[in-house]
Amino acid sequence: MSTTFDNVSAIQAIVAAHSALAVDHAHIVGKSPPAGNAAYQASFQAARILGFIETDAHCIATAWHRQSERLGRFDPDHWPSDPIDFDIQPQPRLNGFPPCPRDLGLYAVLPTAQWVARMAQSGVTTLQLRFKSDIQADIEREINAAVRGVQGTQALLFINDHWQAAIRAGAYGVHLGQEDLDGANVDAIRAAGLRLGISTHGYAEMLRADQFSPSYIAMGAVFPTTLKKMQTAPQGIGRLQQYAKLLRHYSLVAIGGIDHSNLSNVLDCQVGSVGVVRALIAAASPEMAAAELMAALRTGRMAQS
Incomplete structure (x- = not known):
């Protein structure tokens, strides 16, 4: 050649x-x-x-x-x-985290335990508490409240970043960004039996995430978003489709700027979950918005089957 x-x-x-x-x-x-x-x-x-x-x-x-x-x-x-x-190795693996459902459904990323409890009661299937504070006592209190807030519901609760407090509180799982991986004791999270999700924004980060054999991999930002300052451009539907094809053996979450206007295109990429933030917390009626998004997810799944 x-x-x-x-x-x-x-x-x-x-x-x-x-x-x-x-x-x-x-x-x-x-x-x-x-x-x-x-x-x-x-x-x-x-x-x-x-x-x-x-x-x-x-x-x-x-x-x-x-x-x-x-x-x-x-x-x-x-x-x-x-x-x-x-160079992605076959699964299952010796270092693999416990699995989570392939279809995590609507995945709501929420700022407080009050929001977590509210959306759990509304039937949202997967929740993440992204609580920002430098005060450890506040972090512990909010995480414990979030864990209590999902009790008696079907919701699965992931804690963003604060993995030690998540272990102590008995959360379902932990979600880590790329920068969080550097300081987290991933072995301790695995030993505690928690699930692990990892954020990615392209091929290099996906391959890094794969080395930890997490429970799910999140891919984004798919569309423009104002909630976080992104280091990479929005990935778009074309790239999301290729990412999902490569990581097809994982539970996958697409996130970033997703709402009713683009949901069907995202689902066509064969991802098992759609992460939303602003589509719920900025809605006039978050409960109604959650119900409509979950109905749209069900409709999309039926159309694919």
Whole structure:
């Protein structure tokens, strides 16, 4: 392939075939890619042109090289989606976390225990307490109240970040962002029997999350959101579809700017759960908004079956 491979044509073919993955993002077109074979270099440059950040472009290019070696040919139309090409190991694994339902349904991310109890009583199936405070006593009190708030309901409660307090309170699970992984004792969370969810924003972070064998992986932000300052551009439906295909053996949560207007497109990507924040807490009637979103989820699932 090295003597006949047309790098420019390969880059153009990849970009043309996968334009649905392009996003508006500052990237460096024409920067020399890391050393690699022809398939790697072409796919790396094409990924950069499509707006993937450099670390994600490296993951894509490495997988495309492995795919080409495995298939015996370079195919610009075949975006890599086989876990083996990304060095994702088969499941179950020795370091695996306890599983959670493949279909977590509506996943509400909420700021207080009062909100958690309110949405649990409204029938929301999966809840996350994202309580922000630097005062440990307040954190402990809020988490304990949230755990009590879901008792007697079917809701599954994940605690954002505060893994030690979550263990002490007996929460169902913990959710960690990429930065939280650096300071968390993941082995202690696993030993306590809690589930683990991890946030990701692209290929490099997905592959890092996979190394922990979590209970679910969250992917976003799918659409623009004003709730958090994001380091990466909104990923969009095209990328979400590819991410879900690659991580198909996981329970998956799509999150970021999702509401009624785009819910059906998200569900078409075969994710098992949709995370919402503003769609509930900013609604005139959060209970009604939750009921409508859950009904839309059921309708979407029926249409897929």
